[in-house]
Amino acid sequence: MSELPTDHDWMARAIQLAARGLYTTEPNPRVGCVLVHAGELVGEGWHLRAGEGHAEVNALRQAGPRARGATAYVTLEPCSHFGKTPPCADALINAGVSRVVAAMQDPNPLVAGQGLARLHAAGIEVSCGVLEAEARQLNPGFIKRMQQGLPWVRLKLAMSLDGRTAMASGESQWITGAEARADVQRLRARSGAVVSGADSVLLDDSALTVRAAELGLEPELAQAAAQRQPLRVLIDGRLRVPLSQRLFREPGAVLVVCSDTAGREADYQAHQAELLALPGSHGRVDLAQLLAELARRGCNEVLIESGAALAGAFWQAGLVDELIVYMAPRLLGSRARPLLELPFDSMAEAMDVRITDLRAVGNDWRITARPLPVGTD
Numbered sequence: 001m002s003e004l005p006t007d008h009d010w011m012a013r014a015i016q017l018a019a020r021g022l023y024t025t026e027p028n029p030r031v032g033c034v035l036v037h038a039g040e041l042v043g044e045g046w047h048l049r050a051g052e053g054h055a056e057v058n059a060l061r062q063a064g065p066r067a068r069g070a071t072a073y074v075t076l077e078p079c080s081h082f083g084k085t086p087p088c089a090d091a092l093i094n095a096g097v098s099r100v101v102a103a104m105q106d107p108n109p110l111v112a113g114q115g116l117a118r119l120h121a122a123g124i125e126v127s128c129g130v131l132e133a134e135a136r137q138l139n140p141g142f143i144k145r146m147q148q149g150l151p152w153v154r155l156k157l158a159m160s161l162d163g164r165t166a167m168a169s170g171e172s173q174w175i176t177g178a179e180a181r182a183d184v185q186r187l188r189a190r191s192g193a194v195v196s197g198a199d200s201v202l203l204d205d206s207a208l209t210v211r212a213a214e215l216g217l218e219p220e221l222a223q224a225a226a227q228r229q230p231l232r233v234l235i236d237g238r239l240r241v242p243l244s245q246r247l248f249r250e251p252g253a254v255l256v257v258c259s260d261t262a263g264r265e266a267d268y269q270a271h272q273a274e275l276l277a278l279p280g281s282h283g284r285v286d287l288a289q290l291l292a293e294l295a296r297r298g299c300n301e302v303l304i305e306s307g308a309a310l311a312g313a314f315w316q317a318g319l320v321d322e323l324i325v326y327m328a329p330r331l332l333g334s335r336a337r338p339l340l341e342l343p344f345d346s347m348a349e350a351m352d353v354r355i356t357d358l359r360a361v362g363n364d365w366r367i368t369a370r371p372l373p374v375g376t377d
Contacts, residue, residue, distance in 0.1 A: 007101055010034050010073040011131045015103070017046040017055070018075045018138050023189040023217070023225035024049045027298030029142040033059040034073040035066075035097070042066040049228065054079070056088040060095050068096035075135045077106040077128065080115035089115040092124070099125040103135030107146035140321070141192070141300030151295050151302040153319055155311055156187060157339055158326040164336035165308060179362025180326045182216045184305075187324065189215060189225040192299030193255075195290075197310035198236040207250045208232040208305065231255055231299065235285050235310060239264065243271045257285050287317055312341035315351075318371070323353060325367045 017032030025031075025047050033055035035043035043066070045058025053061070056078055060067050072078075078088040078100065092100060100119050105128060106112060120126045136143060141152035158175045159165050165175070174181065188194050189210045196208055212219075212226035229252040234241060237259045241247070247254060254273040261277045268275040278293065280286035294302055304314055314320050325339070344350060357368035 004039050005036075007073070007127075007130050010036055010071075011075070011101065011103055012134075013041075013044070014055075014073045014075050015131060015134050015138065017044055018135075020046050020221065021048055022138075023186070023215075023221065024228055026050070026190075026192045026228065026230075026300055027142075029076055029139040029300075031055040031074065031076045033075070035059050035063045035070045036073065037063075037066055037070040042070055048224065054088050057091055060091055063095075069098045071099040071101060072097045073101045073130075075103045075138060077102045077104065077111060077113070078115040078119065079106065079108075079111050080118050087115070087118075089118045092119065093122045097124060100127075101130055102126075102128045103130055104128065104132045107143045109146065139300070141302075144321070145295045145298075145300050149295050150291050151192065151299045152321050153291065153302050153304065153314070154187065154191070154322045154324055155304045155314060155320045156184060156324045156326075157311060158328065159339050160328055160330050160332040160336070162331045162333070162336075163339050164332035165339055175330070175332075176326045176328045176364045177362045180328075180364040180366070182214050183361050183366065184326070185210060185214045186216070187303050188230060189228075191230045191301045191303040192297075193231040193233050193294050193302045195233040195235065195302060195304045195306065197306040198234065198238075198240050199309065200305070200307045201234060201236075201241050201245060201247055203307075205246045206305075207246045209250050209252060229253070230303075231294070231297070233257060233290070233294070235287075235290070235306075237283060237285050243267065243273075248273055257290055259283050259285055284313075287314055287319055291319060308338055308341040311339075315340055315371075320371060322356075323367075323369045323371070325369070326361065327365045327367060329363060 014032040014034045018030045021030040028050045032046045043059040043063025045055050047055045072092055078092055080087050080089045116126050144150055144152050160175060194208045196206055210226050210229055212222040215222045215225060232254045234256045236256055239258050248271045256268055256273055256275050257278050259279040261275050265275045278286045278289045352372045353369040354372050355369045359366055
């Protein structure tokens with residue numbers, strides 16, 4: 001005789017549902033909800049995109065009157081404030097659910113426990129913390145933006161087995177195979193912004209777009225992801241990239257960040273691009289200020305796709321949360337370009353990382369790592 005599903009089992013299903021919004025919910029968090037009555041699943045839903053129904057509302061719509069007396073399993077504390085949609089806490093109260101199990105408290109200061117408190121005040125049994133670690137993994141950028149005013153930053157690089165990213169001439173297409181490139185498309189799709197530098201865009205004529213046919217997702221999700229293009233950010237301190245580049249010809253928002261606009265705002269506006277000056281030291285762009293600006297614009301996750309110089313600058317500034325390296329089974333030789341420009345002279349300057357994931361992607365390997373604080377063993 002099989003055992004009845006537990007709170008953990010139902011929450012695992014809610015987390016699975018939430019992941020269906022991985023590429024489409026920005027700037028909102030990914031949330032899933034399951035409604036269970038007398039051990040039977042009566043409704044489930046997830047948040048697909050901002051401005052549309054939240055997970056709880058979609059699950060309640062499916063459950064209808066069967067929601068009365070049910071337990072709601074939600075991956076994030078139900079909201080208690082009016083945004084683009086009414087509070088989900090009120091929807092659960094009005095539907096007559098008897099119990100709400102949340103995986104984690106909402107880090108949004110507008111909620112932060114108030115949703116659970118409202119449910120409790122309405123006589124609903126409330127608990128929080130079931131599969132919290134798994135739920136937090138769904139929304140690292142939303143959590144960081146709410147708590148620190150900064151996005152979650154991923155630095156993506158592709159290299160050969162001998163740690164090189166391009167030939168001395170800059171030629172780099174393609175180091176990795178089709179499966180790895182599709183994986184990068186999915187990284188773009190889940191990001192609020194994709195950041196690159198002038199050298200990379202000039203060399204590769206990059207578009208930095210999400211292309212539905214290359215995502216490797218089911219058609220409905222792929223189309224939804226491609227419709228929500230990330231903000232494409234070009235760091236071009238001296239405005240060297242011509243407006244004839246592919247980046248400016250493809251549809252979608254483009255933000256060009258420089259150290260001095262030189263009065264050229266109208267030129268960029270004519271190409272549907274925004275020009276923004278964020279001057280830093282030595283004529284460079286202030287990278288920390290850029291990330292704060294992207295967070296202000298609602299970007300939860302930011303993907304950096306750049307050459308060794310800009311990648312090294314982000315890394316040395318301590319602005320990278322996660323490093324993703326695709327390693328191809330080929331050798332480019334000692335004259336090829338390095339992975340990161342990190343001008344270290346001694347072993348004492350070496351920076352350690354913690355590898356969190358290693359897996360094959362087609363014929364290549366994907367290494368995911370996070371920086372370790374200085375002095376960590």
